[in-house]
Amino acid sequence: MSDEQRRLDLADFLRTRRMRLSPEQVGLITGGRRRTPGLRREEVAQLANVGVSWYTYLEQGRDIHPSGEVLHSIADALQLTPAERQHLLLLADQQPRVDAYPPDDEQVSPALRYVLDSLNPIPAYIVDHRWNYLAWNTAADRALLLSQGEPPYEHNALWRMFANPTSRYLYYPPWEQVAQRVLAEFRADSARFADEEWFKRLIADLQRVSPEFRAWWPRHDVRGKADAEKNIEHPLVGRLMFEHTTLQVPAAPDLKVMIYTPQPQTDTLAKLQQLMEMQEVAVVLP
Template identity: 40%
Template sequence: MDRETRLQALSAFLKAKRAKIPPESIGLAPGTRRRTPGLRREEVAQLAGVSTTWYTWLEQGRDIRVSRSVLDSIATALQLNIDERKYLYDLTLESGSGATLWKEESPEISPSLKKIMNELRYCPTIITDRRFFIVGWNEAASCVFLDFEQIPFEQRNMIRLLFARKELRRLAVNWEHFTRGYLAIFRAYYGQYVEDEWYDRFLEEMKRVHPDFDHLWQQSEVKTAPDVLIEFRHAKAGKMMFHLTSLQVQGSADLRCSIYTPDPDSPTENKLKKLMERK
């Protein structure tokens, strides 16, 4: 991501977060003359203790000097969570990791991680790299999602598959909610690895090929470890309920392990066992 692109990403993020704050949440009247949702720029500036002109320049993506202490004030004014704060700092302070740390070939999965993944027999598990290419999965994941073995590695990107494969669009009852969770993690990586130009090329491709991608991407959600209950409607097994736990694997490869645990109050695990027996 070059500096101009980084500043554009910062501008879009600040605008999106400002628009999501109801004026009444900070003691202001909603008002009838507000042309856009959320707070005005001058209100954010006042909350952060900076001039309206300076904050306007920051939100416009101008190349200005910013200190971490001022960013702390901006983050507080915009009610950012920990992940969103890190994203803000990565974009503004250029503290992300360099693209030189990346190897183009598929990262190696350690024997211990493979064993853990396979021991989770009735918990569909997917391992992705920091660009969201799928580098590992267990049998349960193949049964619930796709037979990833049949997909070439260069096409085996989870973000791309969520938009490109009809099976995955039909699988999640609330596909948008399911997809936003993955995009929130992807945006965290996007901010962390600001020097890796692959992300910009990938985003441009997704916006060009999949018109509904940009709408979800512009919501600017940032999370590193969502833990949510997801309802699937599997073509063969019917209704299935899973708790998604996303874990970052410690190590130089920067892998992520997404584990779908069957809801104990549902017949999901029994359905999955029968599905795997028929495979």
């Protein structure tokens, strides 16, 4: 991303992290009620052992260059998670630069497509750096209804989560929990593309169509990707329970392979095989 966009995102991230902490959480004693929530800038500076003016410049998006040691002190003061700490370092330009965006027409090789097909009846798909679905196998389409997209971003995972009604019926636990987690992962994953015009259009369109996105995006929550359980409430076969794994493609590191492995000691695999035997039909959700 451009230096200006990076500094603005850094300022926003620091501000949102500061506002979520109370003095009591960091061991400070206050003299009564405050007009606004969160820590003050001078309190963060004190906890991080940096100058107040200097820290204020960071939150104002000024062109200053903190060292890694100082950034880790600020991360400690703000009680950042490992994913948030990595995000802070990226926004502060303390990670290796990426000289160019991946190409707009990222390709899935025939070998990767063969891998997807060979995984049936286990759902698997591939996304690019924009979280667009580039390819998927039959099991993924039958279980996750990937072909039932919503324009104008029919094949984008974030748009699907917030703008496609299908997602509200598929995900368990409740959609709100899943959507907030996905949004935090997307924020962390896409930080270095934040000033890309396509990215800006997607964010603007999501803010227009989704009240939840409008409310949650300003929080600047970030979360790293990790293997996790994923549960789907399928309209035809009921509950599907998976272990979700993300694999990176060495030859194209901005492509990710998502694999949904049926949890053992559940009937998920049998239900997937049942879906594979069905005729291809569109599922109409209420």
